Amino acid sequence: MTATVEPSEFKFVSFDADLIASIADGLVDVLGIDRPVHVIVDEATPLARTRTEIGDTITIRVESGAFEDARQPRHQSELSTAATLARALLRARDRISGGFGEAPADDDLDLRQIAAWEVYCVGRMERLGVPVNPQRWKYNFRNRHGFNDIADAAFERIWAADGLSWGELEAVSTAGATA
Amino acid sequence: MRKFFPVDSLARDSRFNQITMSQSQADPRSPLMAADTDKRPKANRLQPSRPDASDAARSLMHGIFVGEIQALEGAGRTCHDFETGTEAPFALKLDMARQAWDEARHVEISVKLSEWMGSEIGQYAENTVLFEAACSTDPVLRLAGVNRALEGLAIDVFTTMKEFGGIAGDPYLEFCEDWMLADEVTHVKMGSDWLRRITENDPDRRKKALEFQSVVDKIFSFGGTRSDSQESPIGLARRFRELAGFTDAEVEDIADVSLRALEERKEFTRQAQADAVEQFAAS
Numbered sequence: 001m002t003a004t005v006e007p008s009e010f011k012f013v014s015f016d017a018d019l020i021a022s023i024a025d026g027l028v029d030v031l032g033i034d035r036p037v038h039v040i041v042d043e044a045t046p047l048a049r050t051r052t053e054i055g056d057t058i059t060i061r062v063e064s065g066a067f068e069d070a071r072q073p074r075h076q077s078e079l080s081t082a083a084t085l086a087r088a089l090l091r092a093r094d095r096i097s098g099g100f101g102e103a104p105a106d107d108d109l110d111l112r113q114i115a116a117w118e119v120y121c122v123g124r125m126e127r128l129g130v131p132v133n134p135q136r137w138k139y140n141f142r143n144r145h146g147f148n149d150i151a152d153a154a155f156e157r158i159w160a161a162d163g164l165s166w167g168e169l170e171a172v173s174t175a176g177a178t179a
Numbered sequence: 180m181r182k183f184f185p186v187d188s189l190a191r192d193s194r195f196n197q198i199t200m201s202q203s204q205a206d207p208r209s210p211l212m213a214a215d216t217d218k219r220p221k222a223n224r225l226q227p228s229r230p231d232a233s234d235a236a237r238s239l240m241h242g243i244f245v246g247e248i249q250a251l252e253g254a255g256r257t258c259h260d261f262e263t264g265t266e267a268p269f270a271l272k273l274d275m276a277r278q279a280w281d282e283a284r285h286v287e288i289s290v291k292l293s294e295w296m297g298s299e300i301g302q303y304a305e306n307t308v309l310f311e312a313a314c315s316t317d318p319v320l321r322l323a324g325v326n327r328a329l330e331g332l333a334i335d336v337f338t339t340m341k342e343f344g345g346i347a348g349d350p351y352l353e354f355c356e357d358w359m360l361a362d363e364v365t366h367v368k369m370g371s372d373w374l375r376r377i378t379e380n381d382p383d384r385r386k387k388a389l390e391f392q393s394v395v396d397k398i399f400s401f402g403g404t405r406s407d408s409q410e411s412p413i414g415l416a417r418r419f420r421e422l423a424g425f426t427d428a429e430v431e432d433i434a435d436v437s438l439r440a441l442e443e444r445k446e447f448t449r450q451a452q453a454d455a456v457e458q459f460a461a462s
Contacts, residue, residue, distance in 0.1 A: 074206060
């Protein structure tokens with residue numbers, strides 16, 4: 001399977017659609033994704049939100065800031081591209097492979113739940129060899145769970161975890177936000 | 180030692196990537212153009228309730244960090260660039276030396292806060308416009324552009340970040356921003372006091388300085404970054420500006436300039452995107 005990217009050429013940013021497709025292909029192989037991936041980049045905004053739709057194809061809608069090199073605005077960062085797609089594909093794989101059936105739809109997740117799931121994805125990404133800064137994700141987790149030892153312990157458990165179900169992830173996150 | 184140091188020769192190591200204001204303003208993208216939906220209201224004010232709040236705060240923190248470096252360089256240059264007595268009073272230089280010491284401390288605090296928030300030095304581009312405003316050959320214009328316009332913006336930024344830390348429950352962010360905010364109020368007040376003292380009998384020079392301040396205020400409101408509108412990430416900190424010596428009329432002027440800059444940025448983005456589409460089609 002070859003990932004497809006839309007648009008094929010960019011007007012507002014210096015992004016390379018072939019590079020995005022090649023990174024997505026590599027991740028599809030590593031993560032064992034079982035269906036085609038289509039990436040749609042919104043180059044009109046510098047924001048960095050992603051949305052994923054799962055059907056026969058996994059469609060990832062990305063705002064251009066998510067693939068951008070913050071040191072060189074409007075230029076693509078290979079690392080940011082890989083990290084953004086890896087997080088989206090890991091979330092998709094969680095939903096496809098089972099255990100996350102009762103997870104709310106993406107639009108219905110609250111900020112605490114999003115932060116916890118991000119940590120679960122990024123911890124696995126790090127073990128796959130994608131370079132990450134754990135402190136960035138800990139800071140976001142603390143913003144959503146609290147700046148205290150209980151939240152930090154929950155962060156460490158989720159970061160180190162593999163094979164969690166949604167119920168298990170939600171339980172650790174909820175307990176981490178109780179202080 | 181060289182006087183009037185050019186902005187393109189500032190000492191930075193390989194971690195930093197500098198961009199000019201014109202490069203920054205040429206970006207045809209803008210968050211201001213995002214559609215207003217239930218899931219994403221059009222408010223861009225930096226608050227923890229924003230889904231991208233942590234990353235937006237990290238980016239702003241890095242902007243503060245490089246701004247503090249340039250403010251340190253600017254205050255230091257003012258101590259050295261002008262002859263004592265004939266061009267700048269000794270007491271003014273003493274105030275600038277004190278400010279340089281404050282800015283050096285702010286740089287250290289900003290580095291620590293950036294680490295705490297998960298950023299690395301040089302992770303974001305450094306816009307050099309602050310130092311550019313500190314390159315005027317008239318010390319009074321420097322005080323108007325840097326101390327009143329840019330340090331005034333710093334009051335707005337630190338107030339927003341302090342409130343962010345308070346709402347999020349981040350004790351370090353709230354505490355550090357509060358302390359730096361106190362220093363910034365002092366820096367702005369120094370600018371206001373010196374501007375009035377030096378131009379007391381020179382209304383033309385005062386007028387030029389205030390015009391320069393207005394230009395810098397407008398440049399720094401680019402992209403609608405700072406205004407009373409909820410569409411701007413940073414609000415106007417009226418109370419602290421009052422404490423720093425701004426009159427009510429001056430604050431209203433800045434509010435008007437900022438709102439105009441916000442609308443101009445939206446218009447620029449519409450036009451820039453249309454131009455880019457046209458160029459792409461032609462190619």
